[in-house]
Amino acid sequence: MITAWKQVQEDTNKLKEQLRERKVRQKALEEVVMRIMKKHNLGTLDLKASQGRLLYKKRQAKGGLTQKSLQTFLSEHLKSEEAGKKAVEFIDEKRGVKTMETLAFEKL
Numbered sequence: 001m002i003t004a005w006k007q008v009q010e011d012t013n014k015l016k017e018q019l020r021e022r023k024v025r026q027k028a029l030e031e032v033v034m035r036i037m038k039k040h041n042l043g044t045l046d047l048k049a050s051q052g053r054l055l056y057k058k059r060q061a062k063g064g065l066t067q068k069s070l071q072t073f074l075s076e077h078l079k080s081e082e083a084g085k086k087a088v089e090f091i092d093e094k095r096g097v098k099t100m101e102t103l104a105f106e107k108l
Contacts, residue, residue, distance in 0.1 A: 067092065
């Protein structure tokens, strides 16, 4: 049973490596296609071979919220660094903790 688990883990690691390589290739190709679509001002590109189309969409997402940035924003808003620090501590105490259990194989 342990050897089967080890084999499955090794197979998974190989597949993950292949996936990483393909994602790098996909990203490179995607950048080329997007550059061409931007250059020619194309929003959609019809693909006759695959019976579909390629859409160019642009969206904006907000940046991550780290403990340091949260404290800075709250200090700025509350006009007091101490009040900002207390607010961050309160939020940090109330956050849930997720526990995950895993098995790992280590070669000796």
